[in-house]
Structures are given as C-alpha cells and as structure tokens.
Amino acid sequence: MENFVQHIEALIFASEQSVEIFDIKQVLRDALELELSNEQIEEAIKTITLKYANDAFAIQLYAINNGYQFLTKKEYNKIVNQLQIHRSKKKLSQAALETLAIIAYRQPITKLEIEQIRGVSCDYSIQKLLEKDLIQISGKSESIGKPLLYSTSKMFMDYFGINSTADLPKLKDILTEEQSIGESTE
Secondary structure (H helix, E strand, C coil), X not given: CCCHHHHHHHHHHHCCCCXXXXXXXXXXXXXXXXXXXXXXXXXXXXXXXHHHCCCCCCEEEEEECCEEEEEECHHHHHHHHHHHHHCHHHCCCHHHHHHHHHHHHHCCEEHHHHHHHHCCCCHHHHHHHHHXXXXXXXXXXXXXXXXXXXXXXXXXXXXXXXXXXXXCCCHHHHCCHHHCCCCCCC
C-alpha cells in the first residue's frame, strides 16, 4: 500500500494522546491487514515530521511519552492559551492540583497517604482527577485493607509534555529560601 504514510498521519492526528509505534502497527494490521516493520513506521514518521516542520503549518509532530502526537507549534502558544482561559470551567481546583502533585512525586500512593500529606480529605479531588484521566488506579497496596494505589496516567504525561516522571522538575529546583521553614544550618 503506497499511502500508508497518510494512514499513519491520520491515525496520529485523530488520537487525543500520543500514539506508540506498537499501537500504529496493531491498528494498521487490524484495519488494513498491512504488516509494516518498525523501521518502515519510523521512516513514515520522519516524512510526516519533515512535512509539518514547514512554516505553512501551525502544528507539528512531537515525540512525547514514547509515542507521537500532533501539537501546536510554540509560536502559537498565546492564542491556544487564550482558548484554554475560555475553557476554564474544566480547570483543576487548587486542591486537585495539590493532590495531583503529590501523586506525581510519590506514586504509587494510597488515598490515606495523600490525606496524611495534605491534612484533609481528598475523595473529591481524586474522583475529579480520575474523571479527567490524569491519574489511574495502578493496583492495591499490601497494607491492611489492601487500599487502592494511584499513579499518573498516560494522559498526564501527554498533558504536561513529558516522557516520564523523571522529567518532572526536581523539588530542590522549585523551592526557594523564602519557602523554607526554620533556620539554615550552615
């Protein structure tokens, strides 16, 4: 099939999340009975990447979270941010952001552990984060009662444009002297 590049382009474009090479192979096999090697898919992705590197396009193909996704080019961030402001009803609350940060840095983590860190109940925040697919249930703890464990999802990685939690800012990089408690021991 000569136009498999366009099929891959359409597949990536239609996806809300990054698409891995394995998924591309599976979909092409299931939908078109087309067997492609990883090298053929990677070559097609290079072709697509070069096509959208052109200034005539406002979007570009990015490698994110071990997959590929079309995103707006950086020079259009201002206009896209304005759209996000208009959609602020879907915005996360401060409590949900705090809960998400705790999960991101301490995953896998139980609800009780999150509540011990925050000092308040986090049922509502966890429910909202699950609904928005930013976190997922990643198993059960071996502790008494076998509570659920929460971790960040693929959507979280896509949303923040990172490949893994190792790409998160280090806490030492965000803390300032003004945020420290007590006296410095130098």
